[in-house]
Amino acid sequence: MQAKRRPDRPVVLVGLMGAGKSTVGRRLAAALGTDFVDADEAIVTAAGMSIPEIFERYGEPAFRDLERRVVLRLLREAHGVIALGGGAFVDPEIRRAVRERAVSVWLRADLDTLVGRTARKPGRRPLLMRGDPREILAELMERRYPVYAEADITVDTGPGPVDRVVEEVLSRLCPADAETGR
Ligand code: S3P
Numbered sequence: 681m682q683a684k685r686r687p688d689r690p691v692v693l694v695g696l697m698g699a700g701k702s703t704v705g706r707r708l709a710a711a712l713g714t715d716f717v718d719a720d721e722a723i724v725t726a727a728g729m730s731i732p733e734i735f736e737r738y739g740e741p742a743f744r745d746l747e748r749r750v751v752l753r754l755l756r757e758a759h760g761v762i763a764l765g766g767g768a769f770v771d772p773e774i775r776r777a778v779r780e781r782a783v784s785v786w787l788r789a790d791l792d793t794l795v796g797r798t799a800r801k802p803g804r805r806p807l808l809m810r811g812d813p814r815e816i817l818a819e820l821m822e823r824r825y826p827v828y829a830e831a832d833i834t835v836d837t838g839p840g841p842v843d844r845v846v847e848e849v850l851s852r853l854c855p856a857d858a859e860t861g862r
Contacts, residue, residue: 695787698797705763714760786831
């Protein structure tokens with residue numbers, strides 16, 4: 681795909697676990713001809729251990745502190761596309777920094793999609809290991825969707841092809857390109 685005109689600020693993807701932030705983010709960055717960084721991966725690199733290990737050894741508050749520091753650094757480094765972990769945008773300081781420095785895109789998914797996608801990679805998400813994943817995701821939807829709704833752009837994602845979601849994000853980010861077919 682030809683590189684499109686790029687937003688002049690980093691694109692930050694937010695949404696719940698299983699919304700497809702990393703997959704969409706990687707393809708979006710390729711389409712825009714820019715770089716992609718996954719905040720969870722950057723946290724794992726900074727900590728030198730997996731996310732379940734961080735939760736187990738140091739607890740969720742320590743994870744959130746590290747997440748805040750890493751995400752604020754990624755925003756300062758001005759990458760092209762940044763996928764945030766599902767809880768990051770809920771943090772007021774991260775939200776403020778995203779608002780100031782980036783354009784945010786909420787990948788909004790229905791419960792079945794989230795349950796199906798997260799079930800494909802069990803054991804990687806400590807929050808979902810605390811009980812029934814469907815119940816936990818439903819509860820997180822209720823609590824977090826009003827916060828994700830503060831994102832600049834909302835794009836729905838479901839069981840359909842990822843490329844359709846990428847195209848939709850691109851057309852919302854670069855409406856002029858979509859009109860001219862550039
Ligand atoms: C979390 C989501 C995870 C990861 C951590 C906590 C959350 O990221 O940051 O397990 O609070 O929703 P993904 O959304 O990339 O799975």
